[in-house]
Every structure is written in structure tokens, then in C-alpha cells.
Amino acid sequence: MIIVTGAAGxxxxxxVRGLNQxxxxxxxxxxxxxxxxxxxxxxxxxxxxxxxxxDFRRRVLDGFLPGIRAVxxxxxxxxxxERDGRFMMDNNYRVTLELFEYCQSxxxxxxxxxxxxxxxxxxxYVESLENERPLNVYGYSKFLFDQVVRARAxxxxxxxxxxxxxxxYGPQEQHKxxxxxxxxxxxxxxxxxGYVRLFxxxxxxxxxxxxxxxxxxxxxxxxxxxxxxxxxxSGIFNCGTGRAQPFNDVAAAVVNAMxxxxxxxxxxxxxxxxxxxxxxxxxxxxxxxxxxxxxxxxVSALRRAGFTSPMRDVETGVSEYVRQLHAPPx
Numbered sequence: 550m551i552i553v554t555g556a557a558g559x560x561x562x563x564x565v566r567g568l569n570q571x572x573x574x575x576x577x578x579x580x581x582x583x584x585x586x587x588x589x590x591x592x593x594x595x596x597x598x599x600x601x602x603x604d605f606r607r608r609v610l611d612g613f614l615p616g617i618r619a620v621x622x623x624x625x626x627x628x629x630x631e632r633d634g635r636f637m638m639d640n641n642y643r644v645t646l647e648l649f650e651y652c653q654s655x656x657x658x659x660x661x662x663x664x665x666x667x668x669x670x671x672x673x674y675v676e677s678l679e680n681e682r683p684l685n686v687y688g689y690s691k692f693l694f695d696q697v698v699r700a701r702a703x704x705x706x707x708x709x710x711x712x713x714x715x716x717x718y719g720p721q722e723q724h725k726x727x728x729x730x731x732x733x734x735x736x737x738x739x740x741x742x743g744y745v746r747l748f749x750x751x752x753x754x755x756x757x758x759x760x761x762x763x764x765x766x767x768x769x770x771x772x773x774x775x776x777x778x779x780x781x782x783s784g785i786f787n788c789g790t791g792r793a794q795p796f797n798d799v800a801a802a803v804v805n806a807m808x809x810x811x812x813x814x815x816x817x818x819x820x821x822x823x824x825x826x827x828x829x830x831x832x833x834x835x836x837x838x839x840x841x842x843x844x845x846x847x848v849s850a851l852r853r854a855g856f857t858s859p860m861r862d863v864e865t866g867v868s869e870y871v872r873q874l875h876a877p878p879x
Contacts, residue, residue, distance in 0.1 A: 563770050708783050718866070787847060800827050801816075
């Protein structure tokens with residue numbers, strides 16, 4: 550049995566599908582379906598059982614989870630604006646620690662979601678303590694557990710891998726609301742208004758020129774499954790492409806993919822702006838000094854750990870995403 554927590558969520562549901570593509574269906578899906586609409590992410594996926602996260606937590610504390618091959622722990626509160634520190638530290642840090650202790654006691658591989666939020670404003674995104682200065686309690690909850698893993702690194706009884714996700718986009722994120730990806734919001738805005746809006750220039754960057762490391766969820770799944778295949782490898786690794794690209798690239802990929810579906814030719818960035826398909830708003834004063842203008846994962850450690858597959862650039866990955874959501878059925 551493989552356990553996937555957060556299995557009805559964005560990355561978790563894609564991991565379930567990635568396992569299914571390998572013929573693996575003996576999966577215990579753990580989540581909280583109080584928001585019942587999230588069930589749609591499990592439709593079409595093959596699982597053996599479902600368990601509410603609170604029932605699962607009790608099972609973990611009682612030590613009763615027999616026959617586990619591996620755990621993909623994706624369940625967490627991912628809202629970076631959540632201010633309830635008591636909730637965040639229990640839900641993200643304490644639950645993760647309890648599950649980690651169980652897996653260590655039973656020698657079960659444990660692959661968990663960390664976050665690039667541990668780096669705060671950057672600007673260096675290398676997995677090392679001197680670069681880690683989280684700016685919110687979400688980032689701190691991830692940071693603190695990463696320190697537990699580092700402290701125990703020489704005494705592990707089974708694999709432990711923490712993956713610091715950068716800006717992930719792709720299918721199954723529709724439930725995330727404002728925390729959904731830039732690509733998702735760009736698609737919805739284009740459909741409703743006929744154009745995409747981005748922030749104007751600030752912090753030395755031109756209009757729409759702030760840059761992030763945008764990674765397709767399909768590449769994130771491949772990274773997770775790589776470590777399932779290499780159970781002797783442990784550590785904390787950045788999970789990004791290693792390639793920063795401007796928000797303009799995301800918006801252009803969205804608009805041109807939508808135009809392609811409509812049978813229209815792709816346009817250059819300059820023409821998109823000239824035709825009013827891409828517009829800019831003044832950079833908000835309340836975000837100045839609190840905004841990440843640049844992120845780029847250093848993926849050297851990930852590559853040294855044996856993950857050598859190429860990752861999608863924004864044009865490829867976002868275009869694929871748009872077609873998956875909006876192309877008419879063939």
C-alpha cells in the first residue's frame with residue numbers, strides 16, 4: 550500500500566494519477582473532503598481506500614497502519630496568508646513530525662512537500678541554512694520540519710526526502726482559489742475579459758518582467774516518483790526547473806494557446822500588448838518591499854541525486870495545460 554496525503558489536492562491528486570500510470574492502484578488516499586467539491590480531483594483515479602485526515606492521524610498515533618510501501622505526504626495548509634500560527638504549526642509541522650516518526654519506526658520511505666517559501670525573499674535559492682529566512686508562518690512551518698530532517702540525517706532508518714516546490718501550475722488546481730497558479734488565473738481572466746492583466750514594472754523589472762521559477766505539476770510528479778524508485782537517497786531538494794521566466798511568458802503562452810484553439814495565429818509579446826490582449830496595472834504600493842520579484846531554484850542537488858529528465862519551459866508546459874483544460878474533445 551502507498552499512502553498519499555492531500556490526495557484530493559492539487560499535487561497529491563496528480564501523484565495518484567502518476568502512480569496509476571505505473572499500474573499502481575493499491576493507494577490509500579488521505580484528505581479532508583469537508584469541502585466536498587474537491588472530490589472531482591479523484592474522479593478517474595484508481596485508489597484502494599479513502600480516509601479522512603483526522604482518522605488517519607489517530608491511526609498514525611496509535612501505530613496501526615500495516616503494510617505500507619511508501620508515504621507521499623502532500624497534505625498541508627498552503628495558504629501563505631494564513632495568520633493562525635497555532636493552526637498552521639499543528640497542521641503543517643506537528644502532523645508531519647508525527648508521520649515522520651511513524652515512518653522511521655516502521656522503516657517506511659517518506660517523501661514530503663516542503664516549499665520554496667522557506668527562502669523568503671531570497672535572492673539565493675540553494676538548500677542551505679544561511680539562505681533560509683521565511684517571511685510567513687506557512688514558510689516557517691515548512692522550514693522547522695526541514696530542520697528536524699537535517700538533525701536526524703545521520704540516524705535515519707528509511708528514506709526521507711523533502712521537496713521544496715517552487716511555482717507549480719497544472720491540472721487539478723481549480724479548488725485553490727486565489728492560491729491557484731498565475732497560469733490558471735490568466736486563463737480565467739482571458740476567458741471572462743478577453744485579455745490578461747499583469748503588474749507593471751517595479752524593482753528594476755519592466756512591465757510583466759518580474760521572474761519566477763514556474764514548474765509543471767507533471768514534472769513535479771516525475772521528481773516525486775524518481776525518489777520512490779531510489780529509496781536509498783535522502784535529503785532536501787529544490788523542486789523547480791532551474792529556469793526563471795517572466796510573468797510575460799506565462800501570459801503570452803496562455804493567450805497564444807487559447808488563440809491556437811480558436812484557429813488563430815500566435816502573436817509576439819509586442820503585438821499582444823499592441824492589440825490590448827496583454828495589459829498592465831500599476832504595481833500595488835502595498836506589495837512594494839514584500840514581493841518576490843525573482844525566484845530560481847538551484848537544482849544542482851536534485852541533478853546530483855540522479856534526476857536528469859528535462860523539464861518543461863513555460864511555453865511548453867503552460868500551452869499543454871491550456872489545451873488540456875480548454876481544447877474541444879476530439
